[in-house]
Amino acid sequence: MNHFDYQGGILFAEDVAIPAIAAEIGTPFYCYSTATIERHYAVLADALAAAGLETTICFACKANPNLAVIRTLAQLGAGADVVSEGELRRALAAGVPAERIVFSGIGKSREELAFALDAGIMQINVESEPELLMLSELAVAAGRVVEVALRVNPDVDANTHAKITTGKKENKFGIEWTRVREVYAIARALPGIAPVAVACHIGSQLTEIGPFREAFLRLRDLVSDLRADGTEISRLDLGGGLGVPYDGETPPSPAVYAETIAQTLGDLGCRFIVEPGRLLVGNAGLLVSSVVRVKRGATRTFVVVDAAMNDLMRPALYDAFHAIRPVVEPAADAAAAPVDIVGPVCETGDTFARQRDLTPVEAGDLLVFETAGAYGAAMASTYNSRPLVPEVMVKGDRFALVRARPSYEDMIALDRRPDWQTA
Known part of the structure; x- marks a missing residue:
């Protein structure tokens, strides 16, 4: 059992609407209940x-x-x-x-x-x-x-x-x-x-x-x-x-x-x-991501999201399964079709699901990766110079940012050039 449910057609974490968090924090982010x-x-x-x-x-x-x-x-x-x-x-x-x-x-x-x-x-x-x-x-x-x-x-x-x-x-x-x-x-x-x-x-x-x-x-x-x-x-x-x-x-x-x-x-x-x-903690966390675009290839359709393997490593590392569902509840008669759900990292391994049935989505829609509270953020990296994913905790009708997304300036400032390199 978890505390992530649709209310009025919108996915909530306890008593907080996921879109409200996304509007303030930006995606992708982890959300813990x-x-x-x-x-x-x-x-x-x-x-x-x-x-x-x-x-x-x-x-x-x-x-x-x-x-x-x-x-x-x-x-x-x-x-x-x-x-x-x-x-x-x-x-x-x-x-x-x-x-x-x-x-x-x-x-x-x-x-x-x-x-x-x-x-x-x-x-x-x-x-x-x-x-x-x-x-x-x-x-x-x-x-x-x-x-x-x-x-x-x-x-x-x-x-x-x-x-x-x-x-x-x-x-x-x-x-x-x-x-x-x-x-x-x-x-x-x-x-x-x-x-x-x-x-x-x-x-x-x-x-x-x-x-x-x-x-x-x-x-x-x-x-x-x-x-x-x-x-x-x-x-x-x-x-x-x-x-x-x-x-x-x-x-x-x-x-x-x-x-x-x-x-x-x-x-x-x-x-x-x-x-x-x-x-x-596994079932107490979601990874929330936005659809970047839907790309239709010669043999399959790709749903490209802004989360990537550096944010959630388990599918690439273990071929692990995570249920994926839209934040806006699909209509009861919405027809699902098989798609590949992939991230933007320059690796074919940056694939969350292959030929997974999903109701139609478009750019800007929010998806959640379920049971992501364990070994999700803990294993995240900055591969492809992507900022570490932020983390949010919800309690009742409140939420708090419990780890911020670093800026690009923060990330670059961690590096040091050797003294023999000219400015």
């Missing part, structure tokens, strides 16, 4: 509580790092899962308490680990033995003892897109299943390290419960072995990955997900951390 974010968080939190699970929900900031989005979730009680110093700084700036922040990622630098130690975050998810040794050295130098989880690679196929699966042995993430006990033994002996948790994340956009269950059962066996070895495991970080509907998928509900955790891990006496990203 506060009510949808709040609803998704409540559904997940209620499901976990109903299953009897003591859980910290840490929003995966990589899905949408806008401060207004993170702040909305922080005010509901969410923590943050971060994968860089930049995301950690954003989470802190948005008001997430340090004690609700988890730092994941395989390539944390010495400087990033030192910053995390100084910030006093809840947990660092260690993904290799060299990282563990570096963290111990830094913790000792800082006079700190840091609580860590070792991220386990359970070699479980998430049955998702190859570019977003993370839990198979050929993936770069985590510590190989067969070496986990060995590395925990090293962690127990290292100064400055308190190995209190196990972490696992098998992929993104999962639409089946089976892979979760398989991974959780492996974690269950591992916790038993680690406790027998003398490691006091008190937390389990289960990552994220629960999918959302893009094109008719029916992912497991938060209730089914929570019940699966309870059935497989609920009697271990552990506190849980879950790290949803897309689940909380």
Whole structure:
């Protein structure tokens, strides 16, 4: 469910008409619904509580790092899962308490680990033995003892897109299943390290419960072995990955997900951390774009819009599907015809949809790309020297610009000419 609906034939975000935002901000832009974010968080939190699970929900900031989005979730009680110093700084700036922040990622630098130690975050998810040794050295130098989880690679196929699966042995993430006990033994002996948790994340956009269950059962066996070895495991970080509907998928509900955790891990006496990203914000965002022109070619018709692959990378990167609909509701008897919906970037890959049925549009009409709140603005770039797309947040009958579109002057001013080039 989201809060984007037609009212009187015009698409609204909550109680704000999309054309009113477009008139003030210009297109393209992202639009986020506060009510949808709040609803998704409540559904997940209620499901976990109903299953009897003591859980910290840490929003995966990589899905949408806008401060207004993170702040909305922080005010509901969410923590943050971060994968860089930049995301950690954003989470802190948005008001997430340090004690609700988890730092994941395989390539944390010495400087990033030192910053995390100084910030006093809840947990660092260690993904290799060299990282563990570096963290111990830094913790000792800082006079700190840091609580860590070792991220386990359970070699479980998430049955998702190859570019977003993370839990198979050929993936770069985590510590190989067969070496986990060995590395925990090293962690127990290292100064400055308190190995209190196990972490696992098998992929993104999962639409089946089976892979979760398989991974959780492996974690269950591992916790038993680690406790027998003398490691006091008190937390389990289960990552994220629960999918959302893009094109008719029916992912497991938060209730089914929570019940699966309870059935497989609920009697271990552990506190849980879950790290949803897309689940909380994907369906809470739209990308709004204007039609530039309709171009009729020899074999097909192209609807050229002012959004491009640099604004929404997912279709070009993953062949991802986003539903597309006009802001003005089509008449009930309007006939749809297949068109290619494309952007202005100089790449054939700058194509959002091929032979998608769409009712007639013309230059100046507004279209929206749905379920764009996750990995949309977060992955945007300035390719073709296009300004980063602005972001808007709606709450009730109000909207606010929460990231401005930079001017061309701002963009050019970031570059510096070397001193050997004449003026």
